[in-house]
Amino acid sequence: MDNGASSYRRFLDGDRNSFTELVTEYWDGLTLYLSGFACSITEAEEFAEEVFLKLYADKPKFAGKSSFKTWLYAIGRNTVLNMLRKRRKVRELPLDDFYEASDKEDIEKNHIxxxxxxxxxxxxxxxxxxxxxxxxxxxxxxxxxxxxxxxxxxxxxxxxxxxxxxxxxxxxxxxxxxxxxxxx
The missing domain is CATH 1.10.10.10 (Winged helix-like DNA-binding domain superfamily/Winged helix DNA-binding domain)
Known part of the structure; x- marks a missing residue:
């Protein structure tokens, strides 16, 4: 069992601190993966927030058929695709471009x-x-x-x-x- 799976199980058992561990462990990688679907790093961060919100609120069952990370990234991909389908129907105004550039640079410096x-x-x-x-x-x-x-x-x-x-x-x-x- 990997660290993400054990943290998630502890979260499901009521340990709220273990959810913070999950976010800390997987935030950057998931955000950069989701940036492939996004127009900006800020939008990718919104997608990542939505994924973690889904974990926190819905508490989907992790069956252990794959690694926790694989399961999380699949949830991320599905969540983003659903969000993008909904957005096609309703156009949103983009966030301030100037904040996006600085946010992207911060994450890239940490990861690249x-x-x-x-x-x-x-x-x-x-x-x-x-x-x-x-x-x-x-x-x-x-x-x-x-x-x-x-x-x-x-x-x-x-x-x-x-x-x-x-x-x-x-x-x-x-x-x-x-x-x-x-x-x-």
């Missing part, structure tokens, strides 16, 4: 340390949404193909194909930027 990683993250932002998701889940969050397939609601073969195409597209984007690498 050197210039090559920043360049890589920028090149990933230009990729198709599924490509960006599969690369982020596999290489940044260290999910396996099976876990990534579960999160993305695809089979393992589809994820393997996506991963192959995503790496080729990323390589092309990085070469345009003059990025030098050993192997991708």
């Amino acid at each position: 340390h050197d210039e090559n990683k920043r360049l890589l993250y920028g090149a990933m932002a230009e990729l198709h949404g599924d490509y960006r998701q599969v690369l982020y889940l596999v290489y940044f969050e260290n999910f396996g193909v099976a876990e990534t397939a579960e999160i993305m609601h695809k089979n393992e073969k589809q994820v393997s194909n996506l991963l192959y195409r995503a790496k080729a597209a990323l390589k092309k984007n990085l070469e345009k930027e003059g990025f030098e690498y050993e192997e991708l």
